[in-house]
Amino acid sequence: MSSSFRTPLIAFGAVALLAVTGCSGGNSANGGGGDSAESLVIDTAFSIETADPGHSYDPTGNMLAKALYETLVDFEGSDVSTPVPGLASWEQNDDATEFTFTLEDGRVFSDGSPIEAKDVVFSLQRIQGMVEAKPNFLLTGVTIEEVDDKTILFTTEAPMLQLPAILANPALGILNSDVVIENGGTTDGTDTAQAFLDSESAGSGPFVLDTLDLSSQIVLSRSDEYNGDEESAYGRVVIRNVTESATQLANLKGGDTMVALDLNGDQVATLGDDVNVDSVASAQTIFLLLNQSTEVAGDLANVKLAEAIRYAIDYDSLLELAGAGSVEATGVIPPAFEGALDAGVEQDLDRSAAALAEAGYDGQTLKLQFPNDYPVGGVEFTPLAERVQAQLEDAGIAVELAPAPFATELDSYVNGTEGFGLWFWGPDYADSANFLPFAPGLKVGLRAGWVAEANPEIAALAADAAQATDTDERTAAFTAFAEAMQADGPFVPLIVPGRNIASAGDVTGAVYNSVWEIDLAEIAPAS
Known part of the structure; x- marks a missing residue:
């Protein structure tokens, strides 16, 4: 007997997210081209080593992966208590050892090609094959098999009610297998696709990667082929590495940034009514x-x-x-x-x-x-x-x-x-x-x-x-x-400890999520 789990009421939790200090970014929010009226500018202290989701397991990396790649499972807004369908819905057996995922019809990657079961199997087996990859442990004891073009079977060695919640982690984003394989991707541990994925994205998320500078800033553009339900209101996103929270505060007050991710409780207390603050308990x-x-x-x-x-x-x-x-x-x-x-x-x-x-x-x-x-x-x-x-x-x-x-x-x-x-x-x-x-x-x-x-x-x-x-x-x-x-x-x-996400008064949707910091696609002009 199987039970349907489109929105299973399982565990609550959050992701351990640790800040790593880098070099401060410049103040040119719109450098590199693009219409400033359509640009979303975010300040944060970078905690990221790569744009490759298979090697990423850091706060800024998770935020970036969430924007570029979709996962089988998702969460709504800031609520991480109940996993919901992302690219797929699922059913599980009574022993919580077999999970059958069915892909949503019609979804495509950023190049317009269809998302198929082979892409899911490759993406996750790639991580399993890279034993040195940070997210590798997430799939320990899990076997992943293609049933048909739309269906994937997950089998676990022990009961694993938490599997849907695990699969919502941005590190387990689904890659375009044909593109990644052409650029060094494998599942046997010999993968060399990270360099390619640091220059171009190969996912189905609402954004594609423009430029990646791990010491300064990351620039994203809205994906023209995206056909999910989180299309961005902004055509361009600039994420800047600003390591000092005092600088983030000054940039926000001065209008040079629209969202600041690393303000402490004392700093947000100095902000006026013209700034939005989302203050919630973290997962730590x-x-x-x-x-x-x-x-x-x-x-x-x-x-x-x-x-x-x-x-x-x-x-x-x-x-x-x-x-x-x-x-x-x-x-x-x-x-x-x-x-x-x-x-x-x-x-x-x-x-x-x-x-x-x-x-x-x-x-x-x-x-x-x-x-x-x-x-x-x-x-x-x-x-x-x-x-x-x-x-x-x-x-x-x-x-x-x-x-x-x-x-x-x-x-x-x-x-x-x-x-x-x-x-x-x-x-x-x-x-x-x-x-x-x-x-x-x-x-x-x-x-x-x-x-x-x-x-x-x-x-x-x-x-x-x-x-x-x-x-x-x-x-x-x-x-x-x-x-x-x-x-x-x-x-x-x-x-x-609390997490405080501060955003300009003319911006809405900048709310903390313990798995991926913030969902860039949910941020929009308040008007």
């Missing part, structure tokens, strides 16, 4: 980690110490630092995601003191390690760490701050040698399965020295959530996992 969670390995943490390898810290924190005070759009993290699954808890922890110093005594704490100084040069969602870690330090000292817990550059601190975090750390986590695709790595024995759990044997009950809850095939049971399983992690886990979720 900032949290504290308490290592459970005695080799690392000694006598303090105890989840009761995490409980003591959890109830010593004044979360409202931390949100004051985070600014517009930020919310308290209610657990390891952020608010509004499938299985997220309705409310977070409230400060309770009596409960903190009781847990501290049970942990065997007798005044040892905890060294709090964190990256000091990598803000997340506009949140600087140093002032956040200082506020955490003050609050914990008020609760009788001695804390020494130990900041280091991101590149240095990342090694100790990934290798599990931090006793007490301040870090962040964001999902790789729009599904709550991305937060299961916090479980004992899994990726983030092991970074905290938390092996599966340390808490078999929570490990089993994570496995239940991963293997669920019924949507209601799946939600219940994720909720149970989130509750158990808040009660007995070695992590202290703190805040979910």
Whole structure:
């Protein structure tokens, strides 16, 4: 028996999106030709390495891929809770191990040629063949086969209700296989098409690539052959690399740009009514980690110490630092995601003191390690760490701050040698399965020295959530996992930073999406 899933009610989530600083772009919004009245100008700090979707897995790269390439699955607006048909609709079996996708009739690539099943199979198998490609892991355990010209069968090794959400990732955009193969594209790992795709696009999106300068700006033109439902109101888009948020702010106020993507909460507070601001919680969670390995943490390898810290924190005070759009993290699954808890922890110093005594704490100084040069969602870690330090000292817990550059601190975090750390986590695709790595024995759990044997009950809850095939049971399983992690886990979720998208008053549709930042085709003149 099969069930139809044109708009399946599955997991909530978002994409982990990390900003990478580049060189500031110039202020010539309309350089390179074109009618300025038809140009959309966007400022952002570039986080992009290529225009090839098969090699791209960065914020700016995702935004670009969304404009140039369409995916089998899509999301509507900023809502990433419910995948909807993109290039195809789908059905799945009851075990969530077979997904049959049927392409929409009549859709074409930018050269006018039809989109066929062979293009889907080639595009996705190309990524599977490129083991070094960043999006490669998205299709692990997935077999992709052509049934006929319009039909593709996906088979998974284990239940995978999150597959439609995964297939909405812009990195899995569908390429014109004939064109890409002619220019070095293969599925066996010998692919050399990236250079071609950095100069020309081969997709079916509302835009085509004009020029790509990874240090300065990217220019797109409206595709003449596009026949989907997201035709752009602008004939030209210029995306400029402006690394300083203060410069983005000045450009927006001065009318030199129409959309600024990287303003923090304090900056958007200075904007008047003539500027539109979309402030929402991001998909990233900032949290504290308490290592459970005695080799690392000694006598303090105890989840009761995490409980003591959890109830010593004044979360409202931390949100004051985070600014517009930020919310308290209610657990390891952020608010509004499938299985997220309705409310977070409230400060309770009596409960903190009781847990501290049970942990065997007798005044040892905890060294709090964190990256000091990598803000997340506009949140600087140093002032956040200082506020955490003050609050914990008020609760009788001695804390020494130990900041280091991101590149240095990342090694100790990934290798599990931090006793007490301040870090962040964001999902790789729009599904709550991305937060299961916090479980004992899994990726983030092991970074905290938390092996599966340390808490078999929570490990089993994570496995239940991963293997669920019924949507209601799946939600219940994720909720149970989130509750158990808040009660007995070695992590202290703190805040979910906000994202602030600011646009000129005569522009509409510039809203944040946790998978692809913004959809360029949805932005239009307000008139």
